[in-house]
Amino acid sequence: MSRLATIPVSETGAKASPDQHCVLRVDDLSLGFRADTEVLSILDGVSFELNAGRTLCLVGESGCGKSVTSLSIMGLLADNAEILGGSIRLDGRELLGLERRSLERLRGDAMAMVFQEPMTSLNPAFTIGDQMIEAIRCHRDLNADKARQHAVEMLIRARIPAAEERLNEYPHQLSGGMRQRVMIAMALANDPQLLIADEPTTALDVTIQAQILELIRRLQCDTGTAVLMITHDLGVVAETGDDVAVMYAGRIIEKASVVELFDDPQHPYTIGLLSSIPRLDGNLERLPVIPGAVPTPNEMPSGCRFSTRCPFADERCLEQVPPLGEVAGSETHAVACWKAPLEHQLAYQEVGA
Amino acid sequence: MLGFIVRRLLIALPTLFLITLMVFSLQLLLPGDPALALAGEERDPAVIEAIREQYHLNDPIPVQYAHWLIAALHGDLGISLRNREPVTSLIVDKLPVTLELAILAMLIALVIGIAAGLVSAIKKGSRWDFGANVVALSGISVPNFWLGIMLILLISVRWGWLPASGYTSPLDSLAQNLEMMIMPAVVLGTAIAGVMMRHTRSAMISAIHADYVRTARAKGLSERVVMLKHALRNALVPVVTMGTLQFGELLSGAVLTEQVFTIPGFGKLIVDAVFNRDYAVVQGVVLFTGTVYILMNLLADLLYYLLNPRLRA
Numbered sequence: 001m002s003r004l005a006t007i008p009v010s011e012t013g014a015k016a017s018p019d020q021h022c023v024l025r026v027d028d029l030s031l032g033f034r035a036d037t038e039v040l041s042i043l044d045g046v047s048f049e050l051n052a053g054r055t056l057c058l059v060g061e062s063g064c065g066k067s068v069t070s071l072s073i074m075g076l077l078a079d080n081a082e083i084l085g086g087s088i089r090l091d092g093r094e095l096l097g098l099e100r101r102s103l104e105r106l107r108g109d110a111m112a113m114v115f116q117e118p119m120t121s122l123n124p125a126f127t128i129g130d131q132m133i134e135a136i137r138c139h140r141d142l143n144a145d146k147a148r149q150h151a152v153e154m155l156i157r158a159r160i161p162a163a164e165e166r167l168n169e170y171p172h173q174l175s176g177g178m179r180q181r182v183m184i185a186m187a188l189a190n191d192p193q194l195l196i197a198d199e200p201t202t203a204l205d206v207t208i209q210a211q212i213l214e215l216i217r218r219l220q221c222d223t224g225t226a227v228l229m230i231t232h233d234l235g236v237v238a239e240t241g242d243d244v245a246v247m248y249a250g251r252i253i254e255k256a257s258v259v260e261l262f263d264d265p266q267h268p269y270t271i272g273l274l275s276s277i278p279r280l281d282g283n284l285e286r287l288p289v290i291p292g293a294v295p296t297p298n299e300m301p302s303g304c305r306f307s308t309r310c311p312f313a314d315e316r317c318l319e320q321v322p323p324l325g326e327v328a329g330s331e332t333h334a335v336a337c338w339k340a341p342l343e344h345q346l347a348y349q350e351v352g353a
Numbered sequence: 354m355l356g357f358i359v360r361r362l363l364i365a366l367p368t369l370f371l372i373t374l375m376v377f378s379l380q381l382l383l384p385g386d387p388a389l390a391l392a393g394e395e396r397d398p399a400v401i402e403a404i405r406e407q408y409h410l411n412d413p414i415p416v417q418y419a420h421w422l423i424a425a426l427h428g429d430l431g432i433s434l435r436n437r438e439p440v441t442s443l444i445v446d447k448l449p450v451t452l453e454l455a456i457l458a459m460l461i462a463l464v465i466g467i468a469a470g471l472v473s474a475i476k477k478g479s480r481w482d483f484g485a486n487v488v489a490l491s492g493i494s495v496p497n498f499w500l501g502i503m504l505i506l507l508i509s510v511r512w513g514w515l516p517a518s519g520y521t522s523p524l525d526s527l528a529q530n531l532e533m534m535i536m537p538a539v540v541l542g543t544a545i546a547g548v549m550m551r552h553t554r555s556a557m558i559s560a561i562h563a564d565y566v567r568t569a570r571a572k573g574l575s576e577r578v579v580m581l582k583h584a585l586r587n588a589l590v591p592v593v594t595m596g597t598l599q600f601g602e603l604l605s606g607a608v609l610t611e612q613v614f615t616i617p618g619f620g621k622l623i624v625d626a627v628f629n630r631d632y633a634v635v636q637g638v639v640l641f642t643g644t645v646y647i648l649m650n651l652l653a654d655l656l657y658y659l660l661n662p663r664l665r666a
Binding site for chain 2: 074076100101104105106107108109112113115117120121122123124125126134135138139170172183186187
């Protein structure tokens, strides 16, 4: 109970001041999946850090490695995944190479995760109460009654009506939005330092999406948890993020504060992504698209991985990997592009045409 | 819940009706005059006519059926032609034997089948998995009578460890009873264990990859709890259902196995009755085991319902 009592509960709902305490530091993380004889590179030199009370959005399209990144932090990778190098530190403690028992002690306690599919992420055979109390008692020395009480408190904080009764219900008796609230309540039950939310709203309809994002933000304000938000939705980034890292084909290609990224995107891929958001004031017949498709892991170009689709690409882009370098005039904005800074403020399509 | 049971019972009724029709028509299809058979050496037409009257043999067939059905519903399944005993009491005599054999076989099947299925699903692709699959496949494909004979030859004849055949009531001597029952139970149990193992394995493999198992791991639960509580609980639903149906099959008498080990259960009762043309007994046993089978189906539905909270909504 001791840690729970220390949770700063903000009366005003104002954001707890982001101290400089670094909760998560991922350094040069590379990993691959074993397939037959070779190892296909999935992540290549992924680095980012996340401070307490902040939200970092990891954004990118399907298959860019954002979910794999989150699963490797939690130690939940599939058996055929192989860490090729790098480091993941949670509150200064190295997670890679940690033995299973130690990792289990951290999961659900210091770090917790909410998944994309609320419909299937809860066990259909057990009540909400069973599953929440189990999560609490796994890490805390509480008796069944106390744990139950705490579960009810968490459900109330997740704005679940009739929390007491919900404990006796099975997942199928709840809507998708309610189940995701339960997942969030369960993930935050042990007051984790890090909450990973892997596309938490993708499976929900739009009105529910906004409520869930608002809930995560509010609980974050109360607890000072660092949130790693995995999403492909730039709307979610704008709504929830403090910082953002854009991933493409297993690399981080641009990092910035959310304001910087939307104001002044540097990487051609980021620019392409932003211009493919439909605008209410535009009268475009068709949305701009980025031509081509993400290269498959076994035919990655040796240089910049976006070079096969980039309208600005030249020889060097195809052959040499661009480092993630600071954008002039900003300490928080970095981009991995030989062509940056791109001063061409042209619409993406005009350039591509 | 109650509505569910009532609905299932109502569905079972037509099946039960069909079984009674088939069992009843059995005696109509038989060659020869049952009155003559009953009369035995007696050839006096008056006696034969009296027998016809007594057994309603002069009535139209639907009336005969009604008489038979009403008697059956009152627990009167007729009299064995061979030893003049009521069929009902023959069945009641044999039931504990078959029941014990079925329970023992089922226990063996559950323990071996679920454990092997669990191991081979968790260690999929390993030597354990391969070994369990070979054993399961042999269990399914080796015929019971062959395995029974081999066990008798090896364990009873060559090594003399267990008696080859016979039966002692557990009320007389439990140790002796188990000595005699263990081999037939193993023979029946291993065959079902193979099926159980395959079912457990495939249900576990899909459960292991379910999202809720990932959630359970993300909570920090130990791998043992994740597997034995979260995955197995869901994987067991189809296994339990299948096990109940297999149990129904065991209760209807393991004809060959009981024959091989000369165990006086249903299997032996029905084989003896067929060979002796003791049709009343055949009818009675078929009706009884058919009913048991339907009840087991009902139980399987019920268990599925109880184990599956989604159905209880």
